[in-house]
Amino acid sequence: MKKTTLLCGLWSVACSLVPSLLKAQEPPEFKARAAYQYQDLSFTSKAQGANFLLTYNRPREWGLRGGVHYVNKFGDSAPGYDLGGTYWATQTTTLSFDAEFAPGQIVIPRQGYTFEVSQVLFKTWVPSLGYKFVHYRDADAHIVMPGLTWYFYPRWDFMTKYFMSVSQFGSQSFTNHSAMARINWNLIDPIVLFAGYARANESFETGSPFSPFGGFSAHHGFGGFKWEFYKRLGVDFTFDYENRNNGSTLKSYDAGLSYPW
Numbered sequence: 001m002k003k004t005t006l007l008c009g010l011w012s013v014a015c016s017l018v019p020s021l022l023k024a025q026e027p028p029e030f031k032a033r034a035a036y037q038y039q040d041l042s043f044t045s046k047a048q049g050a051n052f053l054l055t056y057n058r059p060r061e062w063g064l065r066g067g068v069h070y071v072n073k074f075g076d077s078a079p080g081y082d083l084g085g086t087y088w089a090t091q092t093t094t095l096s097f098d099a100e101f102a103p104g105q106i107v108i109p110r111q112g113y114t115f116e117v118s119q120v121l122f123k124t125w126v127p128s129l130g131y132k133f134v135h136y137r138d139a140d141a142h143i144v145m146p147g148l149t150w151y152f153y154p155r156w157d158f159m160t161k162y163f164m165s166v167s168q169f170g171s172q173s174f175t176n177h178s179a180m181a182r183i184n185w186n187l188i189d190p191i192v193l194f195a196g197y198a199r200a201n202e203s204f205e206t207g208s209p210f211s212p213f214g215g216f217s218a219h220h221g222f223g224g225f226k227w228e229f230y231k232r233l234g235v236d237f238t239f240d241y242e243n244r245n246n247g248s249t250l251k252s253y254d255a256g257l258s259y260p261w
Contacts, residue, residue: 028058035236035256039073043210043248047073053082060088069100071108074207078105084114092120107207109134116145124151136206138213140168155186167203169213176201180220195223200242218244224254234258 037049053067063086070079080102087095100112116130130145147161163178182196198220204213224238235257242250 026059028056029260031055031057031258031260033256033258035254037071038253040251041248042250044074044208047071049073051082057086060091062087065098069108073107074209076105076107076207078102078108080105080108094118106137109136111135125149126151138169139204139206141203142166142168157184158182159184163200165203169204174203174215176203176215182222190228192226193223194225195221197221214246216244216246218242218250232260 032052032054034052035050037047037051039047039049041047049069049071051067051069053065055063055065057063065082065084065086067082068079069082070077072078080100082098082100084096084098086097089095094117096114096116096118098114100109102108102110104110112132112134114130114132116128118126118128120126126149128145128147128149130147132141132143132145134141134143143163143165145161145163147159149157149159151157158181160181161179163176163180165176165178167174167176178198178200180196180198182194184192184194186192199217200220201215201217203215205216206212208214220240220242222238222240224236226234226236228234236255238252238254240250240252240254242252244250
C-alpha cells in the first residue's frame with residue numbers, strides 16, 4: 001500500500017533518530033525489535049505483516065541497521081529486506097540513509113531509498129529535510145519531506161512534517177501534497193505516549209485488485225505508546241485509523257517487542 005511511503009516508520013524516526021541528537025553521550029549498543037502488523041480494510045480481506053530490525057549505534061558517531069519485513073495483502077505474500085545507516089557529521093548534525101529491497105513483488109516497493117539530514121538549532125528546534133524514491137512494478141514515486149521537531153516543554157515535543165510526492169506511471173506524472181503532526185509525551189522515563197493526525201493524498205494503491213491507479217485522499221488519526229518495562233525490555237504499540245474520501249476505511253495495528261544490550 002503506497003501510504004506506507006508517507007506514514008510508515010514516522011513514529012520510529014521521530015522517537016529514535018531526532019531525540020538522539022539532544023541526548024548526552026551514551027555507550028554503544030545493539031538493539032533488536034520484532035513487530036507484527038494487522039490491517040482491517042473495509043473494502044477487501046484483512047492484511048497482515050511482520051518485520052525484524054537489528055541496529056548498532058555509537059551515539060554521536062555512527063550507526064548501522066538491517067532487517068527483513070513481510071506483508072500478506074490483496075492475496076499476495078511479499079517479503080523484503082532493509083538496510084540503513086546513520087552518521088553524525090557534527091555533534092548537532094545527523095545524516096541518515098535507508099534502503100529497502102523486495103525484488104519481483106507487487107504490494108510493496110521493489111526498491112526504495114531514503115536520505116535525511118537533521119540539525120539542532122537553539123537546543124530545542126530540530127529541522128530536517130528528507131528525500132525518498134520508491135519503485136513499484138508499475139509506478140515510481142519521488143517524495144520530498146521537510147520536517148520540524150520542537151521540544152517546547154520538559155518531556156514534551158511536537159513534530160510536523162510535509163510531504164510532496166510525484167508519482168510517475170510511464171509518461172504520466174501526478175503531484176500530491178500531504179502533511180502530518182504528532183505530539184509526544186515522555187510521561188515517566190520508561191513510558192512514552194504519542195498521538196497525531198495526518199492528511200494523505202495518494203495517486204495509486206499498488207497491488208489493489210479494485211482500483212490500483214485510482215487516486216484518493218484520507219484523514220489519519222493515530223496514537224500509541226512505548227514502554228521499557230523490565231531491564232530495558234520494551235514494548236510499543238501504534239494504532240492508525242484511516243478514513244478515505246471514497247467511503248472506505250482502514251484500521252492499522254502495529255505491536256513490537258524490543259531489547260537493547
